[in-house]
Amino acid sequence: MNKLIDKYLSGTSTREEEQTLRRMLSAVASLTPGQRAVQAMLQAEPMQALPQWLTEDDSATYDCIVERHHRASLWRRTGIAVAASLVLGFLLVVPRGGEAENCAVATIYGQETTDEALVLGMMENTMQSVLACSTTDHIEGQLTDILNP
Amino acid sequence: MTQSEYITHVEPLRPLLLRVGRDFFRREEEAEDVVQETLLRLWLCRDRLAVDDGLRPIALRVARNVCVSMWRKARLRETLTLEEGHAAGRPDSEQADGRLLSDDGQLLLDIALGRLSPSERRLFLLRQEPDMSLDLMASITGMQPRSVSSKLSAARRKVYDFIKQHL
Structure with missing residues (x-):
C-alpha cells in the first residue's frame, strides 16, 4: 500500500491504481495520519460545470480594462520618448555652448586657467609658452620671452 | 461534444485564448492561467456544446469572463x-x-x-x-x-x- 501511496503522490498513478488504493484504505481499521490524508484526497469532489460559465458576458468590462492598459502604455512610451529627447538635446547643446564662447587658455606653471584677466596679466609679465584658442579667432602659437625685456 | 471533437475543435483555439489573456494581463503567467481555466470550463461544459454552435465566439467570451473574474479576485485579495x-x-x-x-x-x-x-x-x-x-x-x-x-x-x-x- 505504501508503494501505491508514493505512486499516487508522484502523480503517475493510473485511475485503476487509485481505485485500488481507495479500496485498500477503506479496509484498514486504523489509519496513520498519512493514510487518512490520502484517503481524504482520493474522496475529493471533481469540479462542477456551472451554467453561467457559458451565459455570462463580461466583454464590456474586459474591453474597458484593456483600453485602460493600452492608454497607460501609450503615456509611458510618450514619457520615455520625451525624456530621451531632453537628455539627447542636453548632450548635444552643452559642448557647442562651450565652444561658442571665446576662450583663452593659458598654461601657467603647468596649470591651465581660462581667466582672461589672468592670462593677459601673465602675458604682460613673463611666460615661457602660451596656447590660446578661440572659435572666432584661433591663435595658436608659442610666445617665448616676448614679455621679457 | 465528444472528447475527440473537443480535441479537434477546441484545442486549436489555444493561441487565440492566449492572446486574450496577454492583452488583459500583459504577463505570460496569468495569460497561461486564463487559457487553462477557459479550456477546463469548456471541457466541463462540453455536454452543452455542439461543434455547430460556433465554438470560437463562445471560447472568446469564456476567456474574457475568466480574465475579468481573475481580475476581480485579485482586487478583492488586495483590499482585504x-x-x-x-x-x-x-x-x-x-x-x-x-x-x-x-x-x-x-x-x-x-x-x-x-x-x-x-x-x-x-x-x-x-x-x-x-x-x-x-x-x-x-x-x-x-x-x-x-x-x-x-x-x-x-x-x-x-x-x-x-x-x-x-x-
Whole structure:
C-alpha cells in the first residue's frame, strides 16, 4: 500500500491504481495520519460545470480594462520618448555652448586657467609658452620671452 | 461534444485564448492561467456544446469572463486585510481554532486546496473527473504530459503534507 501511496503522490498513478488504493484504505481499521490524508484526497469532489460559465458576458468590462492598459502604455512610451529627447538635446547643446564662447587658455606653471584677466596679466609679465584658442579667432602659437625685456 | 471533437475543435483555439489573456494581463503567467481555466470550463461544459454552435465566439467570451473574474479576485485579495483574507478564504465552520486540529480530513482538504495555486488546484480537481487520464489532462490544459504529472505531484504533496500536519 505504501508503494501505491508514493505512486499516487508522484502523480503517475493510473485511475485503476487509485481505485485500488481507495479500496485498500477503506479496509484498514486504523489509519496513520498519512493514510487518512490520502484517503481524504482520493474522496475529493471533481469540479462542477456551472451554467453561467457559458451565459455570462463580461466583454464590456474586459474591453474597458484593456483600453485602460493600452492608454497607460501609450503615456509611458510618450514619457520615455520625451525624456530621451531632453537628455539627447542636453548632450548635444552643452559642448557647442562651450565652444561658442571665446576662450583663452593659458598654461601657467603647468596649470591651465581660462581667466582672461589672468592670462593677459601673465602675458604682460613673463611666460615661457602660451596656447590660446578661440572659435572666432584661433591663435595658436608659442610666445617665448616676448614679455621679457 | 465528444472528447475527440473537443480535441479537434477546441484545442486549436489555444493561441487565440492566449492572446486574450496577454492583452488583459500583459504577463505570460496569468495569460497561461486564463487559457487553462477557459479550456477546463469548456471541457466541463462540453455536454452543452455542439461543434455547430460556433465554438470560437463562445471560447472568446469564456476567456474574457475568466480574465475579468481573475481580475476581480485579485482586487478583492488586495483590499482585504490579512486576517480578513484568511477568514474569507475558509468556510465559516473552519474559523474556530479547534477545527484546524480536527480529524475531519475533508475539512482540511478544503483548506489545503485553497492554499494551492490556481493551476495546481485545477489539475488536482480535474484528475478527480471520471476517466480522466494524464494525456487527456494535457490535451485539456494545453500542457505537456510531463508538466501535468509534475505539477499534479507537487499539488498532491502540498495537500498531503498540510492534512497530515493538522490531523
